Amino acid sequence: MSLKYTMKVMEMLDDPMANGKMVTDLFTELSHVEASYQTVTGDCGSTDFVKIVVKGSEGKLAGGNAPSLGIVGRLGGLGARPSRIGFVSDGDGAAAAVTIALKLGLMAKKGDRLPGDVYITTHICPNAPTQPHEPVDFMGSPVDILTMNQYEVLPEMEAVLSIDTTKGNKVFNHRGIALSPTVKEGYVLKFSDDLIQIMEMSTGDLPVTFAVTTQDITPYGNDVYHINSILQPAVATNAPVIGLAITTKTAVPGCGTGASHEVDVAQAVRFSIEVAKEFTRGEIEFYDSSEFNHLVNLYGSMKKLQTLGSTSA
Numbered sequence: 001m002s003l004k005y006t007m008k009v010m011e012m013l014d015d016p017m018a019n020g021k022m023v024t025d026l027f028t029e030l031s032h033v034e035a036s037y038q039t040v041t042g043d044c045g046s047t048d049f050v051k052i053v054v055k056g057s058e059g060k061l062a063g064g065n066a067p068s069l070g071i072v073g074r075l076g077g078l079g080a081r082p083s084r085i086g087f088v089s090d091g092d093g094a095a096a097a098v099t100i101a102l103k104l105g106l107m108a109k110k111g112d113r114l115p116g117d118v119y120i121t122t123h124i125c126p127n128a129p130t131q132p133h134e135p136v137d138f139m140g141s142p143v144d145i146l147t148m149n150q151y152e153v154l155p156e157m158e159a160v161l162s163i164d165t166t167k168g169n170k171v172f173n174h175r176g177i178a179l180s181p182t183v184k185e186g187y188v189l190k191f192s193d194d195l196i197q198i199m200e201m202s203t204g205d206l207p208v209t210f211a212v213t214t215q216d217i218t219p220y221g222n223d224v225y226h227i228n229s230i231l232q233p234a235v236a237t238n239a240p241v242i243g244l245a246i247t248t249k250t251a252v253p254g255c256g257t258g259a260s261h262e263v264d265v266a267q268a269v270r271f272s273i274e275v276a277k278e279f280t281r282g283e284i285e286f287y288d289s290s291e292f293n294h295l296v297n298l299y300g301s302m303k304k305l306q307t308l309g310s311t312s313a
Contacts, residue, residue, distance in 0.1 A: 006096075020048030024036060035052045040143055050121065055117055056113060057113040059280070066117075072097070072161070080255045090138070092260050094122040094123065098122065103269065114281075115282075125142055135170055160240070161275060164246070189291075219232070
């Protein structure tokens, strides 16, 4: 049921003129959705940051208390024009995020409203730069990661699911989706059993997870290796963050075209919608709060890992 809308969104975004207005126009007839965009210019061009809010029947925006979920579609750009023609692999995160918002909005229009509010953010840039990375090149972005976090990680998000193409490495040998452990305030916590169970149900297969290093949860700009930006939202919030990677068996450049698989993006969409249903009902958790508090009592705060750190003289 998600594949139809995934294909519609990916076809729309595979356009050298793709922009925030094209995305927000998808939601003009959906009464329970607010969609807006803002154009931001950086050193290497501009991009449109998109914010879509699917309002819950008992969410904070309606005066209720149901939990609010954040879904971030993380990417450098949808395209690498003029050096590459077409939609690049790196754009999968944005395609997934917009499709999730569209499907949730249509569900709400039909009467299947979630209890809590869902905040979906991403950015739309069809002409992004590329940058060197091992083992294959990454997509760059017109704006830096701090700007992305400013517009994409919102204080209303009580938990964050960060969706990102994670193909430019030799870590994965699986095509589809994979789940990270929970990251919160500089701590890498255990995998969420609730989300693993949803992955098993939505894929009909054994769960696929991936390891997270200390480097991955520190901010870009500190001159250490990051697998990619999938966990960069964790440096900008105290809410728990889980990465949902769209993966391949081989290393695929983020700037590679003809390398996006609609079925895999739709799989990420289905999983995320099921997470949104259960989280906004208060039925699942991204982390064990009592165990987290126990860790902090034992070892202290790890929030320094959310910063650029310090260097000795």
